[in-house]
Each structure stands twice: as structure tokens, then as C-alpha cells.
Amino acid sequence: xxxxxxEIWTVGRRKTAVARLKLTEGTxxxxxxxxxxxxxxxxxxxxxxxxxxxxSLLNLNGKFDLMFNVxxxxxxxxxxxxxxxLARALAKYSVDNRPILKxxxxxxxxxxxxERKKYGRHKARRGTQFxxx
Numbered sequence: 320x321x322x323x324x325x326e327i328w329t330v331g332r333r334k335t336a337v338a339r340l341k342l343t344e345g346t347x348x349x350x351x352x353x354x355x356x357x358x359x360x361x362x363x364x365x366x367x368x369x370x371x372x373x374x375s376l377l378n379l380n381g382k383f384d385l386m387f388n389v390x391x392x393x394x395x396x397x398x399x400x401x402x403x404x405l406a407r408a409l410a411k412y413s414v415d416n417r418p419i420l421k422x423x424x425x426x427x428x429x430x431x432x433x434e435r436k437k438y439g440r441h442k443a444r445r446g447t448q449f450x451x452x
Contacts, residue, residue, distance in 0.1 A: 327411050331404025333429045336392030338400035342408040345384030351401070352388060362394060370398040373406040373425050377416055399429060 327342040349371070351359040360367050374380050385405065389397045406425035410417040420426050434443040441447065 325412075327408045329404045329407040329411065331400040331402065331407060331428075333399030333403060334392045334396035334432055336396035336400040337390055338397060338404045339388040340401070340404040340408050341386040342405075342412065343384045343386075344382065347381035347383065349385045350387065356387075360394065360398065366394075366398055370401045371405065372402060373409050373420060376423060376425075377409060377419060379409070403428060 325344065327340075329340050329342070331338045331340065349356040356367055360370075368375070371380075374383070387401050387404070389400060391397075392400070402425065406420045410420050410426060417426070436443050439446075
């Protein structure tokens, strides 16, 4: 019988993006939608480092294998959702991590979303142009 290492599943959200994460102890392999993170995020290394900042904050780089499944939103929202999911998983992994992550504000979901367009308006708030004559 094969004994699996401890798996932690969490969900992170930002804007309209949702990221599911499976965190297992391993060698540091990170995949997003079954693609290596370097190939998925083409914006640059700084964006990847920002999404993985909870790991570097706790000095746990290379200790876990991360499998992200993201959908919705754009790349920026997806990276924010990945960051939120990773912080939640590390808080679940060890109770000692929670105060550190909480102090940095990584466990708080960013609730900002695009306001919906209303009828009779050009955009969400922009009305029609007034003409006196």
C-alpha cells in the first residue's frame, strides 16, 4: 500500500479569477493548468515572484510541489488568486505560519471587481453628454 504525503487543497480568489491549489511536500515543481509556471506566465519573473511571495516570506522555497488550476479573469487576477490560495494553504499547513501571513495581509481576499454597466449609461457611471442647444 502506497502512503501519500500530506495534501492540502485550497481556493484563492481575486476579481473574477479563481485558483485551486494542491500543495504537497516535494521538490519545488510548480505547474499552472498542467503547464510549467514559466511557460504559463509570460509577463516576467517579477510577476511569478509576486505570486509566490508567501513561500519566500516563510523561507519555504523548493519545499513544496504546487499544482494550480486557474480560470476566469486576466493574468493579473489569476496571479493574485494564486497568491491568495498559496497563503491559505501555508496557513493550513502550520498554525505558526498564520500570524506572519495575516500581518502581511496575504490571507485577505481582494474584493475589488469591475462595476457592472447600467442601462441608460455609456459605462458603469458615465452618463450621456448634456447639450444645452
